[in-house]
Amino acid sequence: MTTEEPLQWTIHLARRRPARTAVALGFILAAAVCAGWAFRSPVLGLLAAFLLTAAIADYLFPVRYRLGEDGLEARGFLLRRRMTWSQVRRVTRDHLGVKLSPLPRPSRLEAYRGIYLWFAGNEDRVMATIAHHRASEAAGGDDRQPIQRTPGAS
Secondary structure, eight states: OOOOOOEEEEEOHHHHOHHHHHHHHHHHHHHHHHHHHHTTOHHHHHHHHHHHHHHTHHHHSOEEEEEETTEEEEEETTEEEEEOGGGOOEEEEOSSEEEEESOSSOOGGGGGSSEEEEOSSOHHHHHHHHHHHHHHHGGGOOOOOOOEEOTTOO
16 A cells, blocks of 8 residues: 655745735734834734734745645644544635635634635646545545535636
8 A cells, every 4th residue: 555645835925916915014014003102012012013913924924735645734834724634524616725624514614614725836736636535535425515616716
């Protein structure tokens, strides 16, 4: 029995859109200065900058993805998400990436559950790897949903 080499890639969304990144960083700086000035506390200004940076860390810093035999993971600055293939109940693809969710149906919890994999010119390999692992996990039968496409997905 041979084990496949895991599919790995890194994406840095901030580099893809430098103008949008400059606006985001400008907003964070302005908010930090305003918070520090309004509360007359440089510590609160720094706290505001940290919290706003943490809120968009997936955008500002590189994210590394790994899809292997044991599951999938996303790792970045302040980000560590991991799922096993048996936890994936629903896959939804759009034109930018694919969401792997442990929820069998769409829910308000969707934003806080699962892992969104951004494509990096590797759509075919990512989707083939997901299909391969879901097929081998589903051999015993379960409640997994077929891969769905959101409107406008290619």
